[in-house]
Amino acid sequence: MFIENYxxxxxxxxxxxxxxxxPEISAEDWKAWQAFLPVRTEYxxxxxxxxxxxxxxxxxxxxxxxxxxxxxxxxxxEIWGKRNLYKDPIAIGLLDSQRYLICRWGMDSLLxxxxxxxRSGMYRAWNMxxxxxxxxxxAPAAAMLTFWGSVVIWVILSLLLQ
Numbered sequence: 001m002f003i004e005n006y007x008x009x010x011x012x013x014x015x016x017x018x019x020x021x022x023p024e025i026s027a028e029d030w031k032a033w034q035a036f037l038p039v040r041t042e043y044x045x046x047x048x049x050x051x052x053x054x055x056x057x058x059x060x061x062x063x064x065x066x067x068x069x070x071x072x073x074x075x076x077x078e079i080w081g082k083r084n085l086y087k088d089p090i091a092i093g094l095l096d097s098q099r100y101l102i103c104r105w106g107m108d109s110l111l112x113x114x115x116x117x118x119r120s121g122m123y124r125a126w127n128m129x130x131x132x133x134x135x136x137x138x139a140p141a142a143a144m145l146t147f148w149g150s151v152v153i154w155v156i157l158s159l160l161l162q
Contacts, residue, residue, distance in 0.1 A: 003062045003105040007070070020073045022093060022100035029113075030099055035123035036116045037080040037090060059089075059105070066103040067091045074100070 008021045025033065041057065053064040057079065071077055074093030081089035088106035092099045104110060116123075 002108070002110050003060060003066070003103060004110060005066050005103045006101045007066070007103075020093070020095060020100055022070065022073070022102055025092065025099040025101055029117070032113075032117040032120040033080065033090065035120040035127065036111075037082060037088070038123075038127050039081050039083055041079045041081070063091065063103050063105040070102045077102070 006022055008023060050061070050064045050068045053059040053067060054061055059067070059079070067077060067079075070091070070093055074095050076094040077091060078094065079089050079091050081087060088104065088110055090104040091102040093102050094100075
């Protein structure tokens with residue numbers, strides 16, 4: 001299990017440089033993260049317990065500890081992942097509509113963010129394709145194609161078997 005903690009050690013002479021000890025996520029970087037990890041799981045502060053994160057979501061203990069320690073800095077915490085939350089998710093904190101990166105984790109080595117950013121167009125295209133396939137509009141179209149495909153095959157076979 002790989003866990004990356006993004007908490008900043010931002011004390012200078014005993015004074016904190018920032019109220020939030022986590023890096024802000026820029027608008028451009030957020031687009032790349034959203035393309036890579038399109039599914040959000042949102043928790044209110046009252047829902048965040050280490051045991052709850054581990055048991056309900058399968059968050060590793062180390063990442064759950066980081067999330068629980070970070071909650072006091074944020075109005076809300078979100079976990080973003082792929083359709084399967086076990087694939088390289090991230091935890092972000094929200095404060096005054098600004099996003100901060102708390103931690104990320106995964107079973108295998110984590111993909112570097114520069115690679116994620118470079119491939120974000122490909123991830124967006126894939127997400128659009130998957131969301132189209134999942135829509136209710138797609139099901140009738142697929143059924144119609146299956147029906148007409150069957151008719152065409154039946155006609156071809158009946159012509160060949162004459």
